[in-house]
Structure formats: structure tokens, C-alpha cells
Amino acid sequence: MSGTGSHLTQITKTFRICARPVYRAVVRTRPDVTTTERIVTGSRLDTATSALDPPFAVVDLDAFEANADSLVARAAGRSVRVASKSVRCRELLRAVLRRPGWRGVMAYTLPEALWLVRSGVTDDVLVGYPTAHRAGIAELAASEELAAAVTLMVDSTDQLDLIDAVVAPGDRPPLRVCLDLDASWRPLPGVHIGVRRSPVHAPADLAALAAQVVARPGFRLVGVMSYEAHIAGLGDAPPGRPLYGRAIRVIQRRSFRELLRRRAAAVQAVREVAELEFVNGGGTGSIGLTAADPVVTEVTAGSGLFGPTLFDAYRSWRPRPAAFFATSVVRRPGPGLVTVHGGGWIASGPAEPSRLPTPVFPPGLRLLPTEGAGEVQTPLAGAAADRLRPGDRVWWRHAKAGELCEHVDALHLLRGETIERTVPTYRGDGAPAFL
Numbered sequence: 001m002s003g004t005g006s007h008l009t010q011i012t013k014t015f016r017i018c019a020r021p022v023y024r025a026v027v028r029t030r031p032d033v034t035t036t037e038r039i040v041t042g043s044r045l046d047t048a049t050s051a052l053d054p055p056f057a058v059v060d061l062d063a064f065e066a067n068a069d070s071l072v073a074r075a076a077g078r079s080v081r082v083a084s085k086s087v088r089c090r091e092l093l094r095a096v097l098r099r100p101g102w103r104g105v106m107a108y109t110l111p112e113a114l115w116l117v118r119s120g121v122t123d124d125v126l127v128g129y130p131t132a133h134r135a136g137i138a139e140l141a142a143s144e145e146l147a148a149a150v151t152l153m154v155d156s157t158d159q160l161d162l163i164d165a166v167v168a169p170g171d172r173p174p175l176r177v178c179l180d181l182d183a184s185w186r187p188l189p190g191v192h193i194g195v196r197r198s199p200v201h202a203p204a205d206l207a208a209l210a211a212q213v214v215a216r217p218g219f220r221l222v223g224v225m226s227y228e229a230h231i232a233g234l235g236d237a238p239p240g241r242p243l244y245g246r247a248i249r250v251i252q253r254r255s256f257r258e259l260l261r262r263r264a265a266a267v268q269a270v271r272e273v274a275e276l277e278f279v280n281g282g283g284t285g286s287i288g289l290t291a292a293d294p295v296v297t298e299v300t301a302g303s304g305l306f307g308p309t310l311f312d313a314y315r316s317w318r319p320r321p322a323a324f325f326a327t328s329v330v331r332r333p334g335p336g337l338v339t340v341h342g343g344g345w346i347a348s349g350p351a352e353p354s355r356l357p358t359p360v361f362p363p364g365l366r367l368l369p370t371e372g373a374g375e376v377q378t379p380l381a382g383a384a385a386d387r388l389r390p391g392d393r394v395w396w397r398h399a400k401a402g403e404l405c406e407h408v409d410a411l412h413l414l415r416g417e418t419i420e421r422t423v424p425t426y427r428g429d430g431a432p433a434f435l
Contacts, residue, residue, distance in 0.1 A: 042361025045324060045395055047417045054326040054393060055342050057408045057425075059092070061415050063322035064305055065099070071301045072101030074288040074317060079103040079298045081126065081280065084112065086302025088405035091423035093121050096305065106280075106300050110136035111432040113150045123149045126178060126223070126280065128300075130159045134166050141172035151176040151222060155198035157212050160219065169218025177213055178223035178280070181206050181266050184230065185255035193255060194230040203262060207269035214273050221274040226263050227300070231256060231286040238313045238354075249315075256289065264295045285314055306401040309358050310347075321397055323404055323411075324360070329392045330377065338365070338385035340394050343378030345407050347399035354399060361395035362387070 045058060072080055082096050085108040093116070096102050104124035107113040110133045113125040130153050131137065140146050141163075154160065154177050163175065182201040184194025200206050206224070213221045231252050238245050267279055279297045282290030284304035291299055303311060307319035327340040347355040356373050359365040364384035371379055380394065388394070398404040405411070409428025412419045 041321075042363075042395055044417050045326070045361065045414070046393060048414050048419050049326065049412060052326075052412070054328045055408070056410070056412060057323065057325040057404055058412045058414050058419075059306070060320075060322045060324070061413050061420060063307065063320040064092070067305050067307060067319040067322060068096055068099050068102070070317070070319070071284070071287060071304050072099070074291065075101065075299050075301075076288070076291045078291045078296065080287075081106050081298055081300045082305075083128070083283070083300050083302025084108065084116070084402075085128070086284075086401035087305060088402040088426040089411055089423060090116070090119065090121050090426075090429060092305075092411070097122060103298070106302075109133065110140065110150070110152070112426075114139055114146055115432055117146055117149045125149060126151045126225070127153050128225075128227075129153055130155060130180075132159075132162060134162075137163055137166045140175065141167035144173050147173040147175055151178050153178050153180050153225065154213065155180040155200050155209070157209070160213065160216060164216075164218065169216070172218060174218055174220040176222050177219050178225050178278075179206060179209055179213070179221070179270065181224060181226040181263065183226045183228040183259055183263075183281075185251070185258055187254070187258075193251060194228075197227070197229070203266035203269050206266040207273070210270040210273050221270075222277045223280060224267055224270055224276060224278075225280040226259070226266075227281060227283065228256065228259060228286055228290065229283070231289065234285070245313075260293055263293065267295045284311065284319070285316070288316060303401040306398075306404070308347075308401045308404075309397050309399050310354060313354075321360075323401065324395050324397060325357075325404060325407070326393045326395050327378070329388045329390050329394060331390065332385070332388070333379060336383070336385050337379055337381055338388045338394075339377050339379045341377055342375070343394075343396065344373040344375040345396070345398055345404065346373060347403055349400075357396045357398050359394050359396050361393075365394060 049058060080102050081104045082093060082102055083106045084093060087093055105116055105122045106126045106128045107116060108128055110127050110131040113127050114136060116122055116125055140150055152175060180198040182198040184192055186192055200209055210221055213219050234248060279295055280300060281296045282299035284301045287299050287301050290296055304319040306323035307321045311319055327343050329338055330341045331339040333339055345357050349355050356367060359380055362384040365380040365382040367373060368379050368381055405425035406427060408425055410422050410424050412422050
């Protein structure tokens with residue numbers, strides 16, 4: 001399966017285990033943002049950025065900080081590791097790490113991890129995915145400081161072989177390693193519910209991999225990660241699809257029940273051969289649930305800081321929208337229609353409407369299904385269109401969090417009705433090529 005289908009697979013087993021009372025405890029329903037709130041927010045954005053020419057992006061610091069504190073509260077005493085993929089701005093990463101309850105970064109590539117350590121953002125980076133970046137491996141192996149700060153993700157001895165081929169074990173300090181345990185649900189033979197990540201699913205297989213890591217010179221096993229993407233990354237209350245949402249919730253309940261048992265057995269088996277520093281799990285969409293798992297010592301979150309539209313479809317917690325981008329009206333093709341420059345900032349994942357950006361200010365605008373969001377121009381329909389003129393703004397929310405930063409060199413940080421400061425994104429900050 002892929003896309004929504006694969007997520008649905010992952011969801012199935014999640015909530016019906018001993019965690020069922022936990023699930024009920026963390027589920028809360030938040031009403032949608034009212035039109036009045038949309039108008040007030042849109043007016044504030046317009047006032048604060050009146051001197052700027054779109055396209056540009058804004059982060060509302062009040063909402064960003066409220067989301068950061070709410071995520072810590074939901075972590076219920078577990079430390080929260082910030083997912084840099086969802087932020088992509090060094091200044092905002094520093095700001096989050098200064099707040100109580102946040103500790104360490106989960107990076108998405110090794111070059112990025114090295115850059116964050118060398119630039120003083122953090123001295124604790126877990127690379128969330130296995131790496132094949134040879135230059136990065138060589139740089140990591142050449143520095144005691146970097147080797148002590150960066151933890152590599154592994155799900156196969158082939159990845160260890162690659163590292164050894166770049167720098168022999170005797171020519172480097174021991175490299176920190178975290179094992180990736182697949183969190184997907186396999187209720188029947190041949191059925192895979194969840195994303196395709198680690199090939200290591202059974203506790204015995206993780207224990208075998210742990211023993212191989214421990215037995216090899218040049219590596220030090222320090223952690224286990226198990227990311228339940230089908231829970232953390234899939235909303236359980238999709239708008240207008242109540243039956244589908246109910247199916248998702250059943251799958252998530254049942255899959256989490258299975259994962260609790262399997263993760264506990266896997267971690268116990270690994271602890272018999274190595275002294276672990278951490279067990280990582282969760283994401284914004286499952287942070288409260290994952291934190292209730294007694295074997296997990298830390299959780300990861302990032303998207304909840306920006307509050308993109310994909311998280312509007314969650315019952316457990318919906319972050320305050322904190323990140324917006326602006327486009328300029330450039331033409332009016334007819335009554336009830338307006339066209340903006342650009343707007344085609346589409347999120348990764350399955351090719352479906354949920355990955356499109358959403359126009360939010362002024363309220364009452366919508367994309368045309370025949371055209372969608374365009375790279376050069378985007379037509380919008382709705383009652384608000386007749387009140388707009390060339391040079392006016394349309395404000396949008398992105399479907400995902402950090403991907404917004406791939407389109408701009410800077411983020412304008414808003415406090416009230418004032419831009420407090422402007423900070424570079426990764427793109428505008430001289431970041432190394434990560435992908």
C-alpha cells in the first residue's frame with residue numbers, strides 16, 4: 001500500500017490495547033476557527049506586513065510558543081525532541097530548545113546534523129533516517145566532538161558496512177547508533193498497515209541486530225526509535241468523511257495495542273545486550289498517546305509548532321495555526337473570481353487535495369478543482385473575490401510544516417501586530433545540500 005492506504009494500514013492496531021483508556025483521555029474536540037477569528041487574524045497579518053511584497057512567510061510567535069508549551073504538556077514528563085524537518089529554521093530551533101521540556105533535535109540528514117552541531121544549535125542530534133552520505137560520514141568520523149553529539153539511525157548491518165567502508169573502525173571514534181523498529185501493523189500474513197520504513201519488525205529481529213551492532217568495533221548502541229507514522233501522521237477526523245474517520249480510529253486503536261506489547265518486548269531484548277540512553281517514539285499527532293507508553297523515554301514533535309492544515313483533521317489535539325504565507329492578487333478574471341501570483345506550494349505525499357495549500361484570509365475563498373494551486377498563478381473563487389483588487393493579499397496555510405520554508409529565504413516573526421524580527425530559513429541560511 002502507499003499514501004492514505006498505507007497510513008490506514010498503520011492505524012488499525014493503534015488504540016485498543018491497554019492504551020484504550022489513555023486514548024479516551026487524550027481525545028478532545030476543538031471547534032473550527034470562526035469566521036470572526038479568521039478576519040481578525042488576517043487583518044493583523046496585513047497590518048504587520050504592509051511594507052512587504054509577497055510572496056513571503058510569517059510565523060506568529062504567540063501561536064508558535066503556545067503550541068510548544070502545549071506539546072510539552074502533552075508529553076507528560078517525557079522530554080520532547082524537536083523534528084527539524086518540520087521547522088527548517090535555525091533561529092526557531094534555538095528558540096524551541098531554550099524552552100522547558102525540549103531537548104535535542106531529530107535531523108533528517110547527516111549533513112544537516114553536522115551543520116546544526118557545528119553552528120551551536122545543539123549538541124544532541126538524532127538523525128531520523130539511515131544515511132549513505134559518504135562525505136558526511138567521513139566528517140563525523142574525523143571529529144570526537146561530532147561523534148559525541150550525533151547519533152546515526154540503523155536498521156541493517158549493510159548500513160554499518162557502508163560506514164566501515166568509508167572510515168575503518170580503527171581510524172575513528174566509536175559512532176553512536178540508534179536502531180529503528182518498524183511500528184507498522186501486520187494483523188494478517190501479507191497485510192502491512194503503515195508506512196514502509198525499517199525492515200526490522202519482530203522483537204527477536206531487533207535483538208539480533210542489536211547484538212551485531214554491539215559485537216562490531218567502532219559503534220556504540222545508545223537508542224531505539226519506533227515511529228508510529230500511521231497514528232502520528234494521519235488525522236483521525238477527516239472533514240466530511242465520518243465513516244472513514246471511524247475506520248481510522250479503530251485501526252489506530254488496535255495497532256497501538258499491538259505496538260505497546262511488541263515495543264516493550266523489543267526494548268527489553270535490546271537492553272539485555274546494551275545500556276540504552278533513550279527510547280524515542282511518537283510525533284505531533286500521537287504525542288500524548290506515545291508518552292503514556294512506559295517504555296518510551298522521549299517523544300519527537302515538530303509539525304505542531306507551525307500547525308499546518310493536515311493537523312486540522314485530528315481529534316486529540318489541534319495546534320494553533322502559526323505559519324502563513326502571502327500572495328498578491330494580480331487579476332480578476334470574472335465575477336466571483338480572483339487570481340493570485342504563485343500559490344502552488346504543494347506538500348509531499350500522495351497526490352490528493354489534502355496536500356494543497358489552503359487560502360484562509362480573507363475568508364470565503366477556495367481553489368478551483370479544475371486548476372488547483374499553480375506555480376505561476378492560482379485562480380480562486382468565492383464571495384470574497386469581488387472585494388479584492390490587484391495588490392491586495394491572500395493569506396494561505398501550507399498542508400505541511402517545514403516544507404513551507406523551501407519556498408522562502410526568510411521567516412518574518414510576528415508578535416501582535418508587529419514583525420519582531422526576520423530570520424533566515426535553511427534555504428536562506430547557507431545550509432548544505434541535504435537531499
